Amino acid sequence: MKVPFVNFPLQYRNLEKEIDSAIKSVLDRGDLILRKDVEEFEKNLASFLGVKYAIGVNSCTDAMILSLKAAGIGPGDEVITASHTFFATIEAIHHTGAKPILIDVRDDFLMDPEKIESAIDERTRAILPVHLNGRVCEMDKIMEISQKHNLIVIEDAAQSLGAKYKGKIAGSFGLAGCFSFYPAKLLGAAGDAGAVVTNDENMAEKIRLLRNHGQKPPEIVCYGETSRLDNLQAAILNAKFKYVPEWIERRREIAKMYDAGLKDIPQIKLPPQSDEKHEDVFQNYVILAQKRDELSRFLKEKGVETLIKDPIANHLHPQLGLSHFKLPLTEKLAKEVISLPMYPELTLEQIEYVIKFVKEFYE
Numbered sequence: 001m002k003v004p005f006v007n008f009p010l011q012y013r014n015l016e017k018e019i020d021s022a023i024k025s026v027l028d029r030g031d032l033i034l035r036k037d038v039e040e041f042e043k044n045l046a047s048f049l050g051v052k053y054a055i056g057v058n059s060c061t062d063a064m065i066l067s068l069k070a071a072g073i074g075p076g077d078e079v080i081t082a083s084h085t086f087f088a089t090i091e092a093i094h095h096t097g098a099k100p101i102l103i104d105v106r107d108d109f110l111m112d113p114e115k116i117e118s119a120i121d122e123r124t125r126a127i128l129p130v131h132l133n134g135r136v137c138e139m140d141k142i143m144e145i146s147q148k149h150n151l152i153v154i155e156d157a158a159q160s161l162g163a164k165y166k167g168k169i170a171g172s173f174g175l176a177g178c179f180s181f182y183p184a185k186l187l188g189a190a191g192d193a194g195a196v197v198t199n200d201e202n203m204a205e206k207i208r209l210l211r212n213h214g215q216k217p218p219e220i221v222c223y224g225e226t227s228r229l230d231n232l233q234a235a236i237l238n239a240k241f242k243y244v245p246e247w248i249e250r251r252r253e254i255a256k257m258y259d260a261g262l263k264d265i266p267q268i269k270l271p272p273q274s275d276e277k278h279e280d281v282f283q284n285y286v287i288l289a290q291k292r293d294e295l296s297r298f299l300k301e302k303g304v305e306t307l308i309k310d311p312i313a314n315h316l317h318p319q320l321g322l323s324h325f326k327l328p329l330t331e332k333l334a335k336e337v338i339s340l341p342m343y344p345e346l347t348l349e350q351i352e353y354v355i356k357f358v359k360e361f362y363e
């Protein structure tokens with residue numbers, strides 16, 4: 001049996017007619033840049049999240065760069081985030097000219113709110129929490145600290161579409177929330193795609209300008225860039241949007257099956273569990289595993305693909321100038337985390353197959 005880590009063709013086959021007709025309709029109309037499909041997608045996203053504005057951009061990386069810039073962050077400023085994230089978060093801060101200040105995570109892989117205050121100094125302007133793996137950071141504490149110190153909060157919600165913390169949805173806590181629709185995401189485009197969401201009208205207006213060369217015809221209001229969500233990608237995302245709730249439910253079911261099958265293996269630590277505070281969406285199913293690299297090789301031999309995303313912690317890449325940060329748990333996680341296949345199309349047989357060989361490896 002083969003269990004690929006992602007299976008884009010299978011999802012396409014399941015939705016082939018809807019996706020083909022969405023693509024054809026866009027091409028027939030010649031609606032390629034910022035047309036009605038983008039507007040429809042923005043409405044879909046804003047309504048799903050219960051926020052006032054959603055602005056489609058070309059990626060979550062740009063969503064974060066534009067949000068930080070729109071919030072006035074730039075050279076001389078500092079932005080606090082976690083090193084245990086996809087590198088784009090740190091990169092986005094860097095590209096505004098501000099300095100990323102990296103703090104450690106807790107054992108749920110999320111920014112440790114207890115570490116924020118000691119990282120604040122007179123240059124700190126913002127906190128950029130990352131809702132990793134489909135789980136929202138402890139946002140009440142983070143918002144409380146941000147209010148106390150008058151800091152902006154921009155959320156990296158790339159991995160957490162639909163996840164909630166104390167009933168409130170990811171992306172709706174701070175001044176802006178940034179989403180990715182990269183193909184492997186819970187809602188994935190057929191290429192790059194992202195969005196900024198906000199309840200702040202001024203912020204929404206600035207992002208709309210920044211994504212499209214600062215143009216407010218006939219005026220050019222500011223220096224912007226090319227960072228529009230492609231109309232074609234928007235149409236594909238619209239075709240998929242109605243499946244998001246059932247895909248989230250299916251991911252939760254798969255997580256439960258993995259949990260039940262793997263819970264008695266002492267060499268493994270399961271992902272944090274959903275509880276009364278956290279409603280997770282399991283963008284990823286990440287375990288801590290002893291002999292992680294051997295486990296990955298063993299599973300590969302059996303036909304199961306896994307992902308070891310960051311075997312070197314982001315701040316420890318010498319070229320980046322970040323190695324002065326000392327983040328013990330982040331550095332430990334880099335050596336132990338491994339993601340198992342997680343997508344709604346996985347069959348019961350495939351899930352059981354993965355569990356069987358993880359067990360066999362440790363026996």
Ligand SMILES: Cc1ncc(COP(=O)(O)O)c(C=O)c1O
Nearest residue numbers: 059060061086088158180182194
């Ligand atoms: C946590 C996190 N932040 C940011 C990004 C960047 O998203 P994009 O590829 O849409 O720029 C990703 C994408 O994988 C991510 O997982």
